[in-house]
Amino acid sequence: MSDIKAARKNRIIEAALRIFAEKGFQEATISEIAKAAGVSDATVYEYFKTKEDLLFTIPEKLTGDALREFRETILPYLRGTEAKLRAIVQTYMSLYERNPHYSALVMLQLKANRNFLKTSSYEQIRDAARELLDCIRAGIADGTFKKDVDPLLVRSVILGSIEHLCVRWHLLGTPSNLVEHVDPILDLVLDGIRAPGPAKEISVHLHVTADGVKVENAGDAPGGKRGKGEE
Amino acid sequence: MSDIKAARKNRIIEAALRIFAEKGFQEATISEIAKAAGVSDATVYEYFKTKEDLLFTIPEKLTGDALREFRETILPYLRGTEAKLRAIVQTYMSLYERNPHYSALVMLQLKANRNFLKTSSYEQIRDAARELLDCIRAGIADGTFKKDVDPLLVRSVILGSIEHLCVRWHLLGTPSNLVEHVDPILDLVLDGIRAPGPAKEISVHLHVTADGVKVENAGDAPGGKRGKGEE
Amino acid sequence: MSDIKAARKNRIIEAALRIFAEKGFQEATISEIAKAAGVSDATVYEYFKTKEDLLFTIPEKLTGDALREFRETILPYLRGTEAKLRAIVQTYMSLYERNPHYSALVMLQLKANRNFLKTSSYEQIRDAARELLDCIRAGIADGTFKKDVDPLLVRSVILGSIEHLCVRWHLLGTPSNLVEHVDPILDLVLDGIRAPGPAKEISVHLHVTADGVKVENAGDAPGGKRGKGEE
Amino acid sequence: MSDIKAARKNRIIEAALRIFAEKGFQEATISEIAKAAGVSDATVYEYFKTKEDLLFTIPEKLTGDALREFRETILPYLRGTEAKLRAIVQTYMSLYERNPHYSALVMLQLKANRNFLKTSSYEQIRDAARELLDCIRAGIADGTFKKDVDPLLVRSVILGSIEHLCVRWHLLGTPSNLVEHVDPILDLVLDGIRAPGPAKEISVHLHVTADGVKVENAGDAPGGKRGKGEE
DNA sequence: CATGAATGAGATTTCATTCAT
DNA sequence: GATGAATGAAATCTCATTCAT
Numbered sequence: 001m002s003d004i005k006a007a008r009k010n011r012i013i014e015a016a017l018r019i020f021a022e023k024g025f026q027e028a029t030i031s032e033i034a035k036a037a038g039v040s041d042a043t044v045y046e047y048f049k050t051k052e053d054l055l056f057t058i059p060e061k062l063t064g065d066a067l068r069e070f071r072e073t074i075l076p077y078l079r080g081t082e083a084k085l086r087a088i089v090q091t092y093m094s095l096y097e098r099n100p101h102y103s104a105l106v107m108l109q110l111k112a113n114r115n116f117l118k119t120s121s122y123e124q125i126r127d128a129a130r131e132l133l134d135c136i137r138a139g140i141a142d143g144t145f146k147k148d149v150d151p152l153l154v155r156s157v158i159l160g161s162i163e164h165l166c167v168r169w170h171l172l173g174t175p176s177n178l179v180e181h182v183d184p185i186l187d188l189v190l191d192g193i194r195a196p197g198p199a200k201e202i203s204v205h206l207h208v209t210a211d212g213v214k215v216e217n218a219g220d221a222p223g224g225k226r227g228k229g230e231e
Numbered sequence: 232m233s234d235i236k237a238a239r240k241n242r243i244i245e246a247a248l249r250i251f252a253e254k255g256f257q258e259a260t261i262s263e264i265a266k267a268a269g270v271s272d273a274t275v276y277e278y279f280k281t282k283e284d285l286l287f288t289i290p291e292k293l294t295g296d297a298l299r300e301f302r303e304t305i306l307p308y309l310r311g312t313e314a315k316l317r318a319i320v321q322t323y324m325s326l327y328e329r330n331p332h333y334s335a336l337v338m339l340q341l342k343a344n345r346n347f348l349k350t351s352s353y354e355q356i357r358d359a360a361r362e363l364l365d366c367i368r369a370g371i372a373d374g375t376f377k378k379d380v381d382p383l384l385v386r387s388v389i390l391g392s393i394e395h396l397c398v399r400w401h402l403l404g405t406p407s408n409l410v411e412h413v414d415p416i417l418d419l420v421l422d423g424i425r426a427p428g429p430a431k432e433i434s435v436h437l438h439v440t441a442d443g444v445k446v447e448n449a450g451d452a453p454g455g456k457r458g459k460g461e462e
Numbered sequence: 463m464s465d466i467k468a469a470r471k472n473r474i475i476e477a478a479l480r481i482f483a484e485k486g487f488q489e490a491t492i493s494e495i496a497k498a499a500g501v502s503d504a505t506v507y508e509y510f511k512t513k514e515d516l517l518f519t520i521p522e523k524l525t526g527d528a529l530r531e532f533r534e535t536i537l538p539y540l541r542g543t544e545a546k547l548r549a550i551v552q553t554y555m556s557l558y559e560r561n562p563h564y565s566a567l568v569m570l571q572l573k574a575n576r577n578f579l580k581t582s583s584y585e586q587i588r589d590a591a592r593e594l595l596d597c598i599r600a601g602i603a604d605g606t607f608k609k610d611v612d613p614l615l616v617r618s619v620i621l622g623s624i625e626h627l628c629v630r631w632h633l634l635g636t637p638s639n640l641v642e643h644v645d646p647i648l649d650l651v652l653d654g655i656r657a658p659g660p661a662k663e664i665s666v667h668l669h670v671t672a673d674g675v676k677v678e679n680a681g682d683a684p685g686g687k688r689g690k691g692e693e
Numbered sequence: 694m695s696d697i698k699a700a701r702k703n704r705i706i707e708a709a710l711r712i713f714a715e716k717g718f719q720e721a722t723i724s725e726i727a728k729a730a731g732v733s734d735a736t737v738y739e740y741f742k743t744k745e746d747l748l749f750t751i752p753e754k755l756t757g758d759a760l761r762e763f764r765e766t767i768l769p770y771l772r773g774t775e776a777k778l779r780a781i782v783q784t785y786m787s788l789y790e791r792n793p794h795y796s797a798l799v800m801l802q803l804k805a806n807r808n809f810l811k812t813s814s815y816e817q818i819r820d821a822a823r824e825l826l827d828c829i830r831a832g833i834a835d836g837t838f839k840k841d842v843d844p845l846l847v848r849s850v851i852l853g854s855i856e857h858l859c860v861r862w863h864l865l866g867t868p869s870n871l872v873e874h875v876d877p878i879l880d881l882v883l884d885g886i887r888a889p890g891p892a893k894e895i896s897v898h899l900h901v902t903a904d905g906v907k908v909e910n911a912g913d914a915p916g917g918k919r920g921k922g923e924e
Numbered sequence: 925c926a927t928g929a930a931t932g933a934g935a936t937t938t939c940a941t942t943c944a945t
Numbered sequence: 946g947a948t949g950a951a952t953g954a955a956a957t958c959t960c961a962t963t964c965a966t
Contacts, residue, residue: 005929024345026257029956040931045958108343117402152406153415156399157392161384164391171348175383184384192423236946261940271948273942282940467925486807488719492961502927504963513961574801579864614868615854615877622857623850630849633810637845646846654885698950722935733952738937931963942952 009047012037017058021101025055025109056119059110062102063124066095070131081139082190088132089158090182096166097178104170107163129159145193154193161185240278243268248289252332256286256340287350290341293333294355297326301362312370313421319363320389321413327397328409335401338394360390376424385424392416471509474499479520483563487517487571518581521572524564525586528557532593543601544652550594551620552644558628559640566632569625591621607655616655623647702740705730710751714794718748718802749812752803755795756817759788763824774832775883781825782851783875789859790871797863800856822852838886847886854878 015036019028030051034041048054070091078084096103106125110116133155139145145154165181168174175181207214246267250259261282265272279285301322309315327334337356341347364386370376376385396412399405406412438445477498481490492513496503510516532553540546558565568587572578598616601607607616627643630636637643669676708729712721723744727734741747763784771777789796799818803809826848832838838847858874861867868874900907 008929030958031956041957042931042933042959043929046930051957111398112339112343112402114402149419150415153412154419156395157388157416157419160391160393160395161388162391163395164387165384167342168387171343171345181384184381185388188380188385188388188420188423190423192419192421260938272940273948273950274946276941277946277948491959503961504927504929505925507962508926570805573860574805574864576864611881612877615874616881618857618861619850619854619878619881622853622855624853625857626849626853629804633805633807643846646843647850650842650847650850650885651881652885654881654883701950723937724935734936735938735952735954736950739951744936927964927966929964929966932961934959935957936959937957938955940953943948943950945948945950 008037008039008043012039012044012047012054013058013061016054017101017105020055020058020109021104025051030054052115055105055109056116056121058121059102059106060121060124062095062099063121063128066091067124067128067131070128081135081142081144082186084135085132085139085158085190086182086186088135089162089186090179092128092162093166093178093182096162097169100170103166107167107170111163129155132158139193143195146195149193154189157189158185161189239268239270239274243270243275243278243285244289244292247285248332248336251286251289251340252335256282261285283346286336286340287347287352289352290333290337291352291355293326293330294352294359297322298355298359298362301359312366312373312375313417315366316363316370316389316421317413317417319366320393320417321410323359323393324397324409324413327393328400331401334397338398338401342394360386363389370424374426377426380424385420388420389416392420470499470501470505474501474506474509474516475520475523478516479563479567482517482520482571483566487513492516514577517567517571518578518583520583521564521568522583522586524557524561525583525590528553529586529590529593532590543597543604543606544648546597547594547601547620547652548644548648550597551624551648552641554590554624555628555640555644558624559631562632565628569629569632573625591617594620601655605657608657611655616651619651620647623651701730701732701736705732705737705740705747706751706754709747710794710798713748713751713802714797718744723747745808748798748802749809749814751814752795752799753814753817755788755792756814756821759784760817760821760824763821774828774835774837775879777828778825778832778851778883779875779879781828782855782879783872785821785855786859786871786875789855790862793863796859800860800863804856822848825851832886836888839888842886847882850882851878854882 012033016028016033019033019036022028030041030044033054034044037044044054048057070088074087074091075084078087096107110121116122133151136145136149136151136154140147140149140151162185165175165178169176169178205215243264247259247264250264250267253259261272261275264285265275268275275285279288301319305318305322306315309318327338341352347353364382367376367380367382367385371378371380371382393416396406396409400407400409436446474495478490478495481495481498484490492503492506495516496506499506506516510519532550536549536553537546540549558569572583578584595613595617598607598611598613602609602611602613624647627637627640631638631640667677705726709721709726712726712729715721723734723737726747727737730737737747741750763781767780767784768777771780789800803814809815826844829838829842829844829847833840833842833844855878858868858871858878862869862871898908
């Protein structure tokens with residue numbers, strides 16, 4: 001019984017997700033959604049107070065699930081600030097790309113809606129964004145990132161980049177693919193905020209003899225700049 | 232006569248800009264706009280085919296003026312890729328901050344509107360964005376930026392950051408100020424894409440005698456990586 | 463079982479009485495009433511065919527009880543037309559005042575409802591009104607009231623007065639009290655319809671002598687005007 | 694132009710009056726009224742904010758006209774409290790009888806509506822009722838009526854009687870005629886509140902002779918109570 | 925028998941848009 | 946050219962009522 005209800009509610013949400021994403025909130029009608037969900041108009045109102053309530057309820061599950069999965073399944077296994085950051089961005093991009101209706105809804109219908117800010121769905125989205133912020137702050141605290149970067153700004157750059165790409169993807173069809181930009185974005189951003197490594201030390205053993213000078217050994221000192229930054 | 236008409240049209244556009252920005256496209260009514268402009272509803276339709284046409288026409292002037300001014304008054308006096316980039320971003324941010332109704336309109340009402348993509352207003356916005364892209368490409372070509380960065384991605388990062396901040400500014404009221412983020416954003420992004428200087432060459436003159444070794448000279452080679460201090 | 467059912471039905475009726483009286487028939491919803499009665503919507507329909515049927519059923523019990531009590535407990539102990547009349551009006555006013563929901567329902571929701579005229583509840587109310595009419599007719603027949611008054615009109619005056627006060631009481635809050643108007647109304651109406659007493663006869667014994675005239679006896683005849691009218 | 698508008702508005706009001714009176718507020722639909730008025734649904738809303746606003750506006754004109762006419766055309770020519778009273782009641786009854794839709798609307802739809810109390814239409818009705826009250830008070834002041842009657846109560850008796858008859862007339866079809874009850878109601882009420890005249894004085898001339906006694910003259914004193922026959 | 929759940933059936937109301945003047 | 950006035954065309958939302966369990 002409760003299952004039937006839940007299923008019905010889900011069907012309404014799924015229909016609404018698709019139709020709102022495709023036609024926009026204003027252009028979509030409850031009738032259309034109800035028909036797509038196989039219920040009557042009135043039934044939609046059994047589950048949702050208003051059309052806007054329906055809109056605002058849609059992202060709840062997906063956002064919650066994604067955040068939960070990230071926290072439970074992914075986060076615990078990550079070591080290192082950068083790895084975490086990469087995982088977060090990857091999670092966003094992958095979520096958006098694998099659920100284009102969802103991302104279209106969030107990017108095109110909800111992000112600019114003042115009322116949405118007051119909903120619990122928005123709370124979840126904010127939670128996810130806070131995870132990213134915490135990660136950046138941790139990176140600053142542990143010396144991975146420069147001390148003087150503004151973590152909020154860094155987050156804005158990252159989220160802004162993600163969102164911009166996602167919107168382009170939806171409206172212009174380009175890029176054709178979101179996840180492949182995860183690394184480039186992060187490389188760019190990380191290069192911009194990474195703390196410089198300790199100065200490189202070079203030791204050169206010169207063997208000076210009458211015959212000449214022979215370089216016997218030239219080795220990088222440990223602690224040199226690692227990673228992609230050298231590209 | 233034509234002046235009177237132009238003035239009338241401008242009054243309608245200004246009223247519409249304010250009202251659309253404050254209440255959103257759907258919530259605003261033609262009646263309201265007409266009243267605010269001091270004309271009749273029907274007169275609005277003398278100048279604009281539909282409500283949406285009015286919406287799409289609004290940003291035309293401001294966008295065009297801003298772009299023209301940038302090209303004519305600012306651009307010619309700039310030397311260097313980074314200076315140009317900084318000027319572009321500064322122009323965006325300043326335009327958005329000094330014209331909050333305009334930026335609210337663009338960010339909250341137009342950016343997500345599929346129909347807007349087909350308008351000439353959008354063409355102008357695209358032109359401005361192309362200016363930014365050209366600048367990035369020029370930076371790559373002239374060796375300011377790494378050869379392997381994706382200029383489109385860099386632009387997305389920059390525009391995304393700008394837009395994200397602007398949307399937050401409108402919806403959340405934070406940050407309280409846009410232009411002060413111009414430099415931090417660019418510092419971050421530029422640090423991420425700047426080409427490394429030519430490898431640092433160090434020449435050490437060792438004076439090896441029976442008495443010992445004396446370092447005679449140790450100097451940086453020209454072309455070393457410049458630090459932040461120079462910005 | 464039947465008791466449980468009867469109790470349930472009563473709970474529904476009581477809830478409906480209160481809610482219909484407070485919000486009006488149209489504004490009240492079955493859901494609301496069902497919830498207040500602690501039953502489901504559908505259960506309401508087990509006991510009442512329609513919403514209107516519920517409305518019409520509500521006054522049945524109270525009206526019937528009041529009429530029955532009047533006939534059984536009060537009427538038998540009354541002697542005289544005026545006493546009866548006073549008791550009837552007192553019963554109305556007291557019933558209305560002690561059961562404000564009931565009187566609001568009758569005065570504000572039912573009295574103007576054409577369909578109500580066909581119900582058995584209305585029959586009861588008509589019965590009560592007939593009691594009043596009978597009493598007036600009896601008063602005419604027994605010479606208490608003038609022969610030429612129209613009993614229907616008298617009843618209309620009495621009922622109209624009662625109803626007018628009751629409606630004012632509900633809508634305007636004034637008078638603050640109904641029963642205290644019983645006597646004033648009746649005094650007014652009775653004074654207007656009471657039959658004049660038999661002509662007053664005066665006998666004067668004049669003792670006429672040569673010495674003069676002496677009034678020996680002057681007495682009222684029996685049958686002079688009685689009652690409150692002289693106050 | 695304005696005439697056309699006014700005419701249109703009147704047509705809507707007249708259609709609404711008829712339909713609201715016939716079917717009741719809830720049963721009537723705007724569509725029906727619009728059709729009967731020969732306009733579109735939307736046009737109704739050009740003239741009236743809501744359906745209820747339309748309802749409340751209907752009685753305005755008729756009530757106002759009637760009150761104005763009474764005050765300007767009738768009242769100035771009346772002498773004496775009772776004549777005035779009679780004229781007021783006559784005006785009510787005649788208005789109600791000659792405009793059955795209007796009286797049905799007022800008696801069956803408006804009188805019990807709490808929101809109506811806040812309208813300007815109700816103000817007018819209250820004004821008319823105040824006229825009646827003033828008249829009663831004047832009668833008390835000038836000695837026509839007993840000093841100790843409650844003028845508000847008298848008014849309630851009069852208005853209640855009128856309303857009761859009017860409601861019966863609409864719902865039951867009886868009496869078949871309202872105005873013929875004006876006099877009987879007033880006779881009844883006036884008889885109940887009229888101040889008693891000065892005591893009747895009788896002078897008898899007895900002519901006493903040896904032959905016997907002859908009554909020479911027996912006349913009523915002036916100022917004796919007038920009987921019904923004189924009305 | 926009680927009810928949770930679903931819905932049929934509209935009605936009100938809103939505006940963008942048109943058109944005659 | 947400007948506009949007052951009218952309206953076409955829906956869409957949201959509400960409930961009384963029904964029915965399967």
